[in-house]
Amino acid sequence: MGKKLFSDPKLSENGKMACITCHLPQKGYADNVVLNLDNQGKPLLRNTPTLINTAFQQSFFLDGRSNTLLDQISSVFTNDKEFNSDVHKFSNAILKDSTYTTLFKDAFGKISSNNTDVIKAISSYISTLNGFNSKFDKNIRGEENNFSDEEKLGYxxxxxxxxxxxxxxxxLTNGTVPPFYTETEKEVIGVPETxxxxxxxxxxxFYWSFKEPLHKGMFKTPSIRNIALTAPYMHNGVYKSLxxxxxxxxxGGGGGLGFDLEHQTLPFDELNLTTEEQNALVAFMKTLTETVSDVY
Ligand code: HEC
Ligand code: HEC
Known part of the structure; x- marks a missing residue:
């Protein structure tokens, strides 16, 4: 049911926007555009992130403004620039579609009267979007032994x-800290405008939260799994390539580029990587592409 709802524009007030409008399965559940458009045709504030493995985080949105996936999804509904849909309004539109009747009964034992169950269903679906079957995973688990010398160097x-x-x-390659995974870290790296x-x-x-200078330009560390599928990169989609x-x-990040970034958490020093080493890092990142068994 969550999968069907994910691609159903009836959830939005104007009947034109679905989750799948911006999170495209064939593009790693991102969209390959710098900024997607809101329901008025204006650019959104940030680049669309992947949804693969997104459930393995303790913090959602790039500035960490939601603590749970349920809360994250419900903000898509209430955002006037996105679904802009009233709890009761959208559930009526869904209920008129009789194909949902059985789905609701199977999932929840009843036809729900508000959006809470709809959000739960979408969240359950998103929690299935995990692969852990990339070339990297297979090699690290010893199921395959085909990493090239360049990929090994990159790793x-x-x-x-x-x-x-x-x-x-x-x-996970994101900011969710092993071994207990109870926290997802945010960092200041100083991403440029162009x-x-x-x-x-x-x-x-993340400055929105406490208005502390320390948090200016702080973003959640995103996963780089499936990164080959989700260009352009960073919260503003500034970089086209890895x-x-x-x-x-x-x-040395923004600090190394000379920006005034007292609180950068990335070391300012140049890494002094050779061209060969830089290419190897890119080659390694390309081994992180997963297959998510999901066909629309
Ligand atoms: C109009 C484009 C658009 C639509 C429609 C949309 N999203 Fe998103 N989504 C985004 C953008 C952009 C972000 C990042 C926003 C930010 O961090 O401020 C995002 C963030 C997310 C995140 C957080 C990912 C993370 O790593 O923190 C999840 C989960 C998500 N969306 C799921 C959904 C679901 C489920 C729907 C449908 C109910 C949906 N999105 C509809 C563009 C969209
Ligand atoms: C100090 C912590 C930190 C270190 C070290 C770091 N990153 Fe990041 N990385 C981040 C954060 C935070 C972001 C998101 C920044 C933003 O969007 O403004 C990010 C974003 C990225 C992205 C873009 C992800 C996307 O979906 O757009 C890639 C790719 C990436 N990092 C690769 C690397 C590589 C390769 C290295 C080592 C050379 C590295 N990172 C070192 C914190 C870090």
Whole structure:
């Protein structure tokens, strides 16, 4: 039922927007555009993230403004720029579609009278979007032994010299901290406004929460699983390629680029990676593509 609801535009007030409008299965549940459009045709504030493995986080939205997946999904409904739908209004539109009758009965034993069950169903569906069957997973589990020398070098750099795994923790490659996974960390890395790397982006991220200078430009560390499918990158979609992302880190992030970033949590120092090493990091990241068994 969650899967059907995920692609159903009847959930939105204008009848035109569904989750799948921005989270496209064939694009790693992201959309390959810098910024998608709201229901007025205006660009959204941020780039669309993947939904694969999204359930394995303790913090949702790039600025961490939801603590649960249920809360995250219900904000899509109440956002006037997205579904903009009143609890009762949308459930009526859904209930007129008789194909949902059996689905509701099977899932909840009754036809629900408000959106809580609809949100639960969508959340259950999203929690199934996990693969853990990438080339990396198969190699690390010893099921395959076909990592190239370049991919091995990239993995070692990711875990070591390039410091990536100090924020993108294994095995999820996001900010959810092993071994207990009870917290998802946020960081300040100083992403620029444009790919020319001249000016700091003005999105303040997690600063919304406490209005602490320490949190200016702080964002959740996202997963880099399936990253080959989800260009462009960063909260503002500033970088078109993984090569550009690696170059940004190699220069020391925003601090290394000379932006005024007292509270950057990424070390300012250049990583001094050779071209070969930068390419190896990209090659490693491309081994993180999963197959999610889901056909629409
Ligand atoms: C108009 C485009 C659009 C639509 C429609 C949309 N999303 Fe999103 N989604 C986004 C963007 C953009 C973000 C990131 C926003 C931010 O972080 O401020 C996001 C974030 C998320 C996240 C958080 C991911 C994370 O890692 O924190 C989840 C989960 C999610 N969306 C699920 C859904 C579901 C379920 C629906 C349908 C009920 C939906 N989205 C509809 C664009 C969209
Ligand atoms: C200090 C913590 C930190 C370190 C170290 C770090 N990252 Fe990140 N990474 C982040 C955060 C936070 C973001 C999101 C920033 C944003 O959107 O503004 C991010 C974003 C990314 C993205 C884009 C993800 C997306 O979906 O758009 C990629 C790719 C990435 N990092 C790869 C790397 C690689 C490769 C390294 C090592 C060279 C690395 N990261 C080191 C914290 C870190």
């Amino acid at each position: 070692n750099l990711f875990m070591g010299k390039a410091l990536c795994a100090t924020c993108h923790f294994m095995p 790919a020319e790397n001249r000016q700091l982006d003005d999105d303040l991220g 090569e550009e992302v690696v170059e940004f880190y190699n220069l």
